[in-house]
């Protein structure tokens with residue numbers, strides 16, 4: 165297996181966790197490179213469900229190194245809870261997990277301001293997960309963030325926290341009428357976390373550089389999806405990191421020349437959680453049906469996900485910016501009972517046809533999706549293990565997607581279980 169990046173092709177929750185788990189068998193190292201605990205990656209093994217927010221989805225394989233890269237923002241409390249809960253379930257963490265000491269940390273003021281800002285936005289709420297992700301990345305870029313390496317040095321941590329709180333408390337009091345934060349409380353709480361996290365901290369870039377030179381196979385686990393990418397998504401209704409393939413280099417220190425392949429993960433339909441344009445969203449009848457069948461509720465916040473038809477415009481944009489060599493198509497089984505299916509091939513706005521993704525939020529919000537209609541297969545696909553055994557119309561649907569996207573589908577997921585995956589031979 166070559167060093168491969170796995171990227172969400174839509175608005176997140178495409179089933180990346182499951183695909184990473186499946187592909188981890190052939191990898192040596194699995195590394196998360198962006199996002200934080202806004203992510204929720206689900207893996208189901210022997211009917212047991214694991215939802216991972218920070219720990220890479222390779223962790224259920226015993227002999228793999230799992231890394232949280234420098235590009236991830238870490239809430240230490242959430243991380244330690246996740247580690248404890250995995251340990252309780254018999255997962256070996258201590259010998260497999262490593263964390264970049266350059267990763268930035270989420271503090272209580274990040275979480276509070278995330279929510280306060282959303283409150284102030286009124287009509288233009290983003291619908292964030294409220295986990296402090298955006299404010300933490302903002303501090304990183306404005307050079308006022310605190311990294312894991314800073315936390316591990318008492319003097320540095322004391323000085324950085326004190327100077328950060330000086331500024332933040334003034335903002336909190338004057339702008340948000342919030343009482344602000346006690347230095348001592350945060351210092352004591354986070355010093356406690358430092359003692360527990362220290363054992364995992366390491367130099368990610370150096371380690372990966374040597375691993376790659378030594379021929380180790382690395383799997384890069386994207387979080388969120390291309391349409392939530394801060395540069396290429398439906399801005400400002402996006403997350404605050406680069407969820408596209410380029411993020412894998414920035415978020416780990418691995419050079420682009422050491423990455424050999426990018427695989428996209430797309431649902432056989434579309435979902436989105438949080439606010440923002442969603443041209444192919446279903447009307448209420450179908451929305452309930454698919455949400456219920458696909459169990460479309462956020463793995464992090466439990467919010468109901470909005471659902472809609474497959475949107476080839478946004479997936480084509482994902483292919484453009486990531487160069488997917490192949491695609492994993494998930495949740496095909498959720499469409500099993502539909503008599504008719506639609507695929508959006510372009511948008512129309514004020515007489516103009518948009519085949520390529522429009523950057524204008526006005527166009528995205530007001531466009532009319534142009535659909536082609538396909539007959540459904542009304543048959544159960546969840547037990548199918550080979551492409552040729554899928555119902556004819558399901559095969560036709562997948563082939564039509566391949567034609568529209570000009571990318572081959574190499575894996576088809578037909579259920580949440582690890583085994584419910586169809587490998588499809590692709591010719592290059």
Ligand code: GDP
Nearest residue numbers: 177178179180181205206463495577578579580
């Ligand atoms: P991620 O964030 O991309 O890892 O995706 P999530 O875990 O948030 O959401 C995907 C959901 O769909 C999870 O509940 C998975 O267990 C489930 N899932 C994954 N693949 C399939 C599939 O092929 N069929 C069905 N029915 N469920 C799936």
Ligand code: IMO
Nearest residue numbers: 176177202203204291292293387388403437438
């Ligand atoms: P995974 O990795 C789906 C969405 C939020 C919100 C927007 C910004 O499981 O696919 P943030 O808290 O990041 O500032 O929120 O991004 N969002 C996700 N939606 N899956 C995710 O992760 C998401 N992570 C963030 O709902 O609309």
Ligand code: MG
Nearest residue numbers: 177204205463
């Ligand atoms: Mg998710």
